[in-house]
Amino acid sequence: MEIAETLSENVMKVLKARYLIKQDGKQETPDQMFRRVAKTVAIADNEYNDFNIVESEEKFYKLMKNFEFLPNSPTLMNAGATLGQLSACFVLPVEDNTSSILEAVKTQAIVQKTGGGTGFSFSKLRPEGDQVGSTGSVASGPVSFMQLFDKCTQVIKQGGKRRGANMGILSIEHPDIIEFIEMKRNNMNLDEQAKIMKEFNISVAITEQFMSELRNDENHKFINPRTGNEVLKCEDCGKNIFLNDKNIFDVCKLCGGNPKRIKAKELWEKIIQYAWECADPGLIFIDKINNSLSNPVREHFTIESTNPCGEVPLLPNESCNLGSINVVKFINATNDDIDWNKLRESVRDTIHFLDNVVSVNKYPTNEIKEMSHNMRRLGLGVMGFADLLSKIGIKYGTEKSYQFARNLMKFISEVAWKMSEDLAEKRGTFPYWDKSDFAKTQKRVRNVNCTIIAPTGSIGTIASCSPGIEPHFALVYVRHSRIKERSEEFEELHHLNEFFKEVLSEKGITLDKEKILEISKNGGSIQDITWIPQTVKDMFPIASDLSGEKHVLMQSAFQEFVDDGVSKTINLPNEATVEDVNKAYNLAYNTHCKGITVYRDGCLDLQVLETEKTKNLRESKNAEGAHILSGGYIRPEYLIGRTYRFTYNNSGLFITINKDENGVPREVFIERGKSVDEEKAAYEGMGRLISIALQSNIDVSSIIKTMRGIQTKNISWHQTKGNSIPIRSVPDAVAHALADTIHNEQVEVINNEQEVKVNISKTEEKINVKKQCEMCGENSLIHSEGCSKCLSCSYSSCG
Template identity: 40%
Template sequence: MENNFKPAEISENAKVVLEHRYLLKNDSGDVAEDPDGLFRRVASALAKPDKSYGASTEEIKETTEEFYQMLSSLEFLANSPTLMNAGTKAGTLSACFVLPLEDSMEGIMKTAHDAAMVQKYGGGTGFALSELRPKGSTIKTTHGKACGPIAALKLLSSVSTLVTQGGKRDGANMAVMNVHHPDIEEFIDCKTQEGEIHNFNISVGATDEFMKAVKEKKDFNLIDPKTKKVVAQKDAYKLFRKIVQGAWKNGEPGMIFLDEVNRKSPVNHLGEMTATNPCGEQPLLPNESCNLGSIDLAKFVNEDETDLDWNRLKKTTRTAVHFLDNTIDANKYAIPEIKKANKLSRKIGLGVMGFADMLIRMNMSYDSEEAVDMGRKVMKFIQTEADIKSEELADKRGPFEGWEGSRPQINGDKPIRNACRLTVAPTGTISMIAGCSSGIEPVFSLAYRKHNILEGKTLYYVDKNLEKAAKEKGFYSEDLLEHLSNGGSLQDREDVPTEVKKVFRTAPDINPEYHVRMQAAFQESVDAGISKTINFPNEASEDDVTTTYMLAWELKCKGITVYRSGSREKEVLTSGTSENETEASVDSKIGFVSATERPSELFGVTRRVYTGRGNLYVTVNMSEDGKPFEIFAALGKAGGNDSAMAEAVSRMVSLTLRSGIDPKASIEQLKGITDVPAWNEGELIRSVPDAIANVLEKIYEPKKESAPLSINELNDETLISENKNTDIANVLQGETCPECPSTLAFEEGCQKCYSCGYSKC
């Protein structure tokens, strides 16, 4: 502990994220603590378990201060559920879970129940579909036919959606199927049908046998999980290309290399790992959970920026292991089976963030051998120190309950407190709080625009390291910021020195091979897995993805996730087409549609909304079946351009409604358009089109009055209130953020908004 300690300064962006997502609220929904209060609350709650191991009141007080300084310095932050829920009466401290899925009606329904309870607590869930019998298999007890794994997946998806209807978005889930399952092709295609499975990531569990068959272009066996008999053979390379094609189109399915996962498992005597958490970095046994935290490496660069402060990093690593081990004892568990599984292995996941910022400060290019070696070195160091601390804890507290028969016990290793110590997990919003780059990802964007709604000015948010370098070297200019915020690359600028271009390389600038090689370098010392996105430019080919997937397997990564820039934006979804219909044949069926004739009489609702252009009166008339049929919008002041534009927008929306287009499509197009923002009854209305979308959404999807959400209903995947400083343009190509007009970044196997803090895995 430092006697003259001062907490780190919290950035304005971090304050916004903390206020909306992390700081405790009172019964009126107002913020009831500040960031310092959050860190003290969490530190105090996580130091208390020491009492169970004989610590005195004074020792617990010292540990509380040690935890507080580690958190408030922003050198280490725990995963979001811990920051949100520690020291409160509700909610879990774990981020995500893997649940068993047994091949029986009782087993499937038990899993659905447990998933609902876990997601009620705010956790994400992973499932292995591999043990479910194939579709069409005979059921002896009923003489019927099995519905198959995909039907079970649809059930779990609907349960997840049902749980989140109380004000939250859909939860995060992962479904994994072993590549040898007879229904593997149906699994690979399961998300191409729009809307049926929309809240699951999917990954194929690939074995060494399969990957070798791909490499040699041979057949491989499909095995019935119930009878364990070979039921068919398939062309491995052809199936692999099908996986690659899906990943090229929209990033799914990912791949998990199951043999590598289980080859390194320290507790293979407790079972086989067949699934991961929603982001893929944490392979887990059934009912285990993730207890995660990350160290900001950039904060350990020494003053002359030539190396790291290794002594300080050692101290933080050891303190973080103590903190995370206590998380297991302080946790609240949704079901008893999860508590039992966590005590049995006591797995924790200490990871890193700010790696790209660290490299930049040390003048290293991300895609260089020097940087790969540095990544390998720093993770090896953290592994060594984490192991030492876990061994010390085992000395005082005893090893994990499943120690006898574990791989380290059989090998004659020292008893250790935690079966696994390291994971590189998504850092989403906690990296925004820390003010650093995400995980081990390269910097995603060097600049973007943000609109100040109070003064109508455009502000540029610039990477702090680039801003410093640009001002020191004299190439800082508005033209440069405009170029970068419009999607331009620093590599294209003639006014930027070559040595600066070499260091400031963003994710799109980096060859996918170096993304994989960096992941593999960290994986050497990480006993769980790594959440990382391998970014491809939009023009990348399927062959490029094929090469990358093979490289990840050959370099002994445990899994891989790819994203081709803009691919989800251009994704073609089919609905109800037969297996033999091609994309072209579907397109040929698409013709013009005619709007439904207006009946002579309709009933509707009129609402007044205050906008920056004056009072707007919006009328939505409904059809006989209760659906929005047409919309009229008129400003209080008649005539003029503003009124004409309001009428034009309402006419076009009416045309889409009468043509059978889902109102959600029009709402999504209009929502977030910004002109002259104004507040209407505590709600930000950005423009007349935004007001029309607001009214249509409320009428189309009426929301019941409910009590304010408690802190346990919040997690990384569920809620963020709207930011009063809203992005107008963010040039990162891809999907639009559902919470603001910015575009999402694809990092760490997740979607992340750098503007408002939205994060979904």
């Protein structure tokens, strides 16, 4: 019987859209796909002459045909095809120069075109405001460069079959880490085209030093990766302050604010808050990773980043090919345990398969080929774990389930390493073996790593099993999948847990449409549904039925016996609190986990897996979005503001700035006396654009910096508190008003229509204290951006 005859409609849709090769107008069958892959991978045996190639091909084919094992998607797509690129995971280096950045973008495009996902560490890029060369210009920082990588992915569709995926990582020590943590915070309120970094998962690389600072309530040190020097933050605008030529910290060049250090606790709370709001950033415990089995060559190389889902820490220019054993296929005859002998043989065969993939792979670049061959990293994991627990009667999230997970992974790991040793006897060790911990104990192995737990979203769908080690997401749900030909639109694939349906049928309960809808409206959970027996409820807990703690403990249980990392999303219900996220992140650090990602149901406006409950939540938020102003800000009924009056070019200039309940500027209105229609339109347009920027949470100080100093031939002097300040243009006046708004510490309620004179803050005075210019004699000399500048004759001490 052809496999296609046994597969569901959903599985065939996915296979036809992404995996089955078309040639001469005909599309291969699933049988032919598995045969193509098995034949290509078995060819590597010819190089070593250690296995019978015909027997290997047949073993590989049966493993896949019976859905006992599936390799990662690029292997299924590309083995035996023109591309021939078989790895799913890559990490690419990004050094602190334009050449390296552009080379990384180029390689990213090549990798994603062949079906791979890419990870990057941006921690080596100099921070925003740092010096660039000898030109006197300043760096824009890693967050701005990341958007270049994001745009690249948006125009590259993986292998012509799926969109690319990325991981962006920044060290907690980097001075721009706050901007990194906050950059995706407003995506929920923006149109799809306006979303920031939508093709990236982002994670903060957490060090042991930072966790020590957090425990002891200490200040955190930011380090400039270019110089190794500490960087402080401006207490007013939050921007970076660097050591000056005299090796001391000066006041902020932007606003004159004083430098300060930030508590580790403040950074941690920001991470937790935005993970709760928008599921980013996650964490990777970078020191844990480098001091673990992930990096046996740590004395020579340092891991800085991971693949897009975070479970595969890799060296720069390294790749990894993954494969997963469908453990539900290995239940014994009495349905109460694993058939361990059958599993042993399959683990040995799959390690053989994956090692062959390293050899036959057509790598995107020579650098990646060299590093991948030198390491020969394998990623054997599991899928179908939740299905397995349901069928053998162990409730997910109990101590019994954690112990079963440890026993299962310990067994797989031991068998995998034994097979790697056997392969080394015939094929030799991985080339960097002599640089590794294995050489110290003379343990000769073929591979630097053997085991990884991948998410298996796509191949889990093909195998019709629960993904990776995750609990059932829901018993009734919809998967949004981009499988429409020549379209980026999502298609809805409806799923009902078939084993759940069988169990109910055995108890005389028929799942009709009304019952299915009731479960879906309950978020896919059956725990509160009265007509379902308790014994069935215990068999089928779903992700949102479990506390964050139970999710983390399962991840930790597997991680004890996994060489590299474990992909596990800490799924939380929509009503979960910020403190729930905090507890999960702390528990992950204090157990065996190497990283963590949380996802609070409904926190994004689109999610891949969705129930009727989540859909209703999302649609209610979209309804609220009808009142969202351009840029994503939801305007309340009224705002409190003040109107500043300037005199510019012999006429009145009125600038109104409205602030929200937190004192954050949100609206700017500009009016000018004696202005004609064209001028009024220009001022209204300027006000609207600034308002959109403010409503989109663009940093106010950045707007001030952009507009301050814009100069026309007309300069007016505005008198305030016995001092004069130059008003060089209308944008310059807006900058002065905004600066006063964010720096004025006095709290008072002012009616909307009330006008107030400009009250230049101490910060403003510090920047604009005028001295006599030695060139023209006018009292117009100020200190700005490290130079003495005359506002009358344009003299500058910097030339």
